[in-house]
Amino acid sequence: MNASVDITTTRVCAFCKYWWDPACQYIVPHLGKTWFYNNGVKCKCIKKGVESASYHSCAMFKLKIEY
Numbered sequence: 730m731n732a733s734v735d736i737t738t739t740r741v742c743a744f745c746k747y748w749w750d751p752a753c754q755y756i757v758p759h760l761g762k763t764w765f766y767n768n769g770v771k772c773k774c775i776k777k778g779v780e781s782a783s784y785h786s787c788a789m790f791k792l793k794i795e796y
């Protein structure tokens with residue numbers, strides 16, 4: 730894990746429910762609202778049907794985590 734986000738404001742694919750990482754292997758909680766993720770990987774966006782980098786984002790983002 731080499732990048733951090735504020736889970737309450739992030740819109741990167743790694744935290745989107747449409748990004749195909751069912752085991753959440755590329756994200757991990759850290760402290761409070763801060764989470765870490767791997768920004769060097771790609772997974773399939775099941776909304777768009779294309780590969781998408783973990784650091785990418787779009788207007789269809791939906792957060793996969795409850796906080």
Ligand code: SF4
Nearest residue numbers: 742745748774787790
């Ligand atoms: S491209 Fe958009 S819909 Fe697809 S995983 Fe990324 S933020 Fe979510």
